[in-house]
Amino acid sequence: MLIDGKKTANEIQAEIRSQIGLHKTRKPGLAVLLVGDNPASHTYVKYKRKACAEVGIVSTVIELAGSISESDLLKQIEKLNQNPAVDGILVQLPLPSHIDEKNITSAIDPLKDIDGFHPINVGKMLLGIDDGFFPCTPLGIKVLLEKHKIPVEGKHIVIVGRSNIVGKPLAAILMQKKPHCNATVTVAHSQSENLQQLTKSADILIAALGRPLFIKKEMVKPKSTIIDVGINRMPNGKLIGDVDFDEVSKVAGHITPVPGGIGPMTIAMLLQNTFKAFLKTLLVLFLFASCSQSPKDLCTHFEGTEMARPYQITVGKILSAKEKRLVEKVIQETFLDARTLFDNNDPGSEISKLNSASANTLIPLSKPLQDLLTLCDKIVSLSGGRFDPTVEPLEKLWKQTPNPTVDALQNACDATGWEHICIHNGIFKKDRPETALDLLGVSKGLCVDWIVERLEKLGFSDLLVKWSGEIRGIGHHPENRDWSVEVDPSLRVNEQPMAPLPLRDCAISTCVNRGYMIDPLTASPLYNRRSEAWNFERAIASVTVIAPTCALADALATAAMVFQTRSEAEKWAQEIVDLYPNVSFWILSHRDDR
Ligand code: GUN
Numbered sequence: 001m002l003i004d005g006k007k008t009a010n011e012i013q014a015e016i017r018s019q020i021g022l023h024k025t026r027k028p029g030l031a032v033l034l035v036g037d038n039p040a041s042h043t044y045v046k047y048k049r050k051a052c053a054e055v056g057i058v059s060t061v062i063e064l065a066g067s068i069s070e071s072d073l074l075k076q077i078e079k080l081n082q083n084p085a086v087d088g089i090l091v092q093l094p095l096p097s098h099i100d101e102k103n104i105t106s107a108i109d110p111l112k113d114i115d116g117f118h119p120i121n122v123g124k125m126l127l128g129i130d131d132g133f134f135p136c137t138p139l140g141i142k143v144l145l146e147k148h149k150i151p152v153e154g155k156h157i158v159i160v161g162r163s164n165i166v167g168k169p170l171a172a173i174l175m176q177k178k179p180h181c182n183a184t185v186t187v188a189h190s191q192s193e194n195l196q197q198l199t200k201s202a203d204i205l206i207a208a209l210g211r212p213l214f215i216k217k218e219m220v221k222p223k224s225t226i227i228d229v230g231i232n233r234m235p236n237g238k239l240i241g242d243v244d245f246d247e248v249s250k251v252a253g254h255i256t257p258v259p260g261g262i263g264p265m266t267i268a269m270l271l272q273n274t275f276k277a278f279l280k281t282l283l284v285l286f287l288f289a290s291c292s293q294s295p296k297d298l299c300t301h302f303e304g305t306e307m308a309r310p311y312q313i314t315v316g317k318i319l320s321a322k323e324k325r326l327v328e329k330v331i332q333e334t335f336l337d338a339r340t341l342f343d344n345n346d347p348g349s350e351i352s353k354l355n356s357a358s359a360n361t362l363i364p365l366s367k368p369l370q371d372l373l374t375l376c377d378k379i380v381s382l383s384g385g386r387f388d389p390t391v392e393p394l395e396k397l398w399k400q401t402p403n404p405t406v407d408a409l410q411n412a413c414d415a416t417g418w419e420h421i422c423i424h425n426g427i428f429k430k431d432r433p434e435t436a437l438d439l440l441g442v443s444k445g446l447c448v449d450w451i452v453e454r455l456e457k458l459g460f461s462d463l464l465v466k467w468s469g470e471i472r473g474i475g476h477h478p479e480n481r482d483w484s485v486e487v488d489p490s491l492r493v494n495e496q497p498m499a500p501l502p503l504r505d506c507a508i509s510t511c512v513n514r515g516y517m518i519d520p521l522t523a524s525p526l527y528n529r530r531s532e533a534w535n536f537e538r539a540i541a542s543v544t545v546i547a548p549t550c551a552l553a554d555a556l557a558t559a560a561m562v563f564q565t566r567s568e569a570e571k572w573a574q575e576i577v578d579l580y581p582n583v584s585f586w587i588l589s590h591r592d593d594r
Pocket of ligand 1: 090091092093094115136137165266
């Protein structure tokens, strides 16, 4: 009997499409890195892209020359790790021989590793921890067996092929002490003796060795199940598997075809994993400004993207063409001011000049930067150094390599620390040349404050401004109600959707743990700590802060993020609320740690 992988994959895809359709705020995003011109890889990526479009996943394929260096490829991955619109990252394998695949797969954020190749996800799979990602082909095989009710528990499964993508992970999955697993697994390979004896003893034989028509009828047990993972393109263009289908299908009980068997299941699992990665972010990225554009809309909306982050600005009245131009001008000028002040990627920005200055040089600060650094100074001391804008050298180091040397780490640590900075009478000085600032943890909020304050000065008194995770509202909605911030309708608390939060002359900032934040107390990225302790569920998933200004909300949310557990962060948050009663915190972990 034929096991129709295409039909099962289509059913799974239809389910994913309808699930994604429920999410109105954002669609899942997949980034695919395709290196070189391997024709098979180009074909696979074309299918993956088509499948994404069919279910509503936004896919981006980044094609890179085969000559790209490993370090340039690592930089591309880091950019995607940090891009909040990208939920899943896939680097199509194989890579050119000068690139070490293990370095590449280890550089992908484990929370975005929808291929399941990162050592953390491989480790979780081996330990039977299900909250990571399983590689797509083995997962597709497991799901296909399950959906076709082929008994696995207690059966002898022989896998021919020991690759990292199929053979090894499949063996790890099928031998788990779990329902639909519990199999006796044998992994055979090119060095195995008595191969035919092994394959003939299999209740389920899985061929994943990449040799066309290798499995013949005399190698299989009558009435057994045959899973063919091979996809071999012959000189005439025809695709054939590792199993000689014509003769083996006559003795097998069940058999998968090529094409139309495991290939479509692999793609369905890629979609499923990408959707799973997206759902993980939804648990934390739940706020969006309510800027409804109904037919009776009484507001004027401005939208765009700045520093790769979307902004939405709503003015609570219908503006004339002249007013619109004025608001547009203020928005553009404010973003320009923000870039000129704190964009680390712009060598001409004020912050870049401070970062490249030599030790003990006296540099006069602009008033806005002086105010911002004064706020930073306050939060550094309130947070006991957890909020630390001088982690830039550590951040730079960890971005360059996932395994820095002890010397490099020591050098970066030596340059890190707020005590290396001195601000007196508007003059800046640092005592080490390598000390550098990254104000991203507070400057987005500041920019939102500037837009609100500058527009208010021009007489626009009803405003809702959102940029990235930062939102501030003043005045009212023209329907004479508070501005409100809605919660993603898919997020349920006690099975109920959450009510919108009113935003009455205050700001709200959400900081999400995407793994790349540096903890100054351990001098390493937050996700490193998670990986060592295997406590992803207990780490803080997101912090939302409501405060009078967006810069303050942003800075406090960033500071609270850098705690080991939710209960520690909440204890600190309570101390802050005692000091500032008009501030409130909302801290989420993936699982309750109390
Ligand atoms: N090359 C062959 N199979 C795969 C796969 O599942 N993922 C990636 N990234 N590359 C592959």
